[in-house]
Amino acid sequence: MNDYGSKSLWERIKQIFTGHSESPTPQVKDGILYSKQSDGTYLLSIDRSVFEQLGQITxxxxxxxxxxxxxxxxxxxxxGDKSVETLKSPIAGxxxxxxxxLGQDIDKLNQADPQKNWIMVIEPAN
Incomplete structure (x- = not known):
């Protein structure tokens, strides 16, 4: 079974030459956005829903x-402005x-960019 169906021509050509498709879609659990990286690790960052619940993180x-x-x-x-929360791990590793x-530059946390508000990188358990 292939996954060419909704991909652009460029994505299909790239997949043919690299042998794999783009990274899987990031997932969210309890305010943590976690996405698999090309090396197999997971980047954990703060999801937009946290900002809606807590307001500005302080x-x-x-x-x-x-x-x-x-x-x-x-x-x-x-x-945050509205409450205090402890974010939990969505995966083991x-x-x-x-x-x-993050503690020194709180402005990074308040940006909805996972590359700036990342919490940690985890190698998943087998």
Whole structure:
């Protein structure tokens, strides 16, 4: 079964030469946007729904410095204009990278761009 149906000509040509299609569509669970990267890791960032629920984010901190996470582990404590929330992990795996800049540059968190408001990179558990 191929997935050429709704792809543009350029996407189909690219898929023929690379042997694979574009990255899967990002998913959202409980305010965490997580998307599979080309190296197999997952980039976890803040979904737009969090901004709607909390308003402007004013504070963020990692509650723990765990090297591995399981589903529903605490990832990030955030405080906004409207409430306080702890974002939970949507997947299990090894923490590859954590964005420690979030606490120092809170403006990055308030941008709806996953490349700027990312929380951590996780290598999924087998």
């Amino acid at each position: 504070f963020a901190d990692f509650p723990t410095d765990q090297a591995e996470v399981v589903v529903d582990d605490d990832l990030l404590d955030i405080e 090894k923490v590859i990278k954590r964005n420690f800049d």
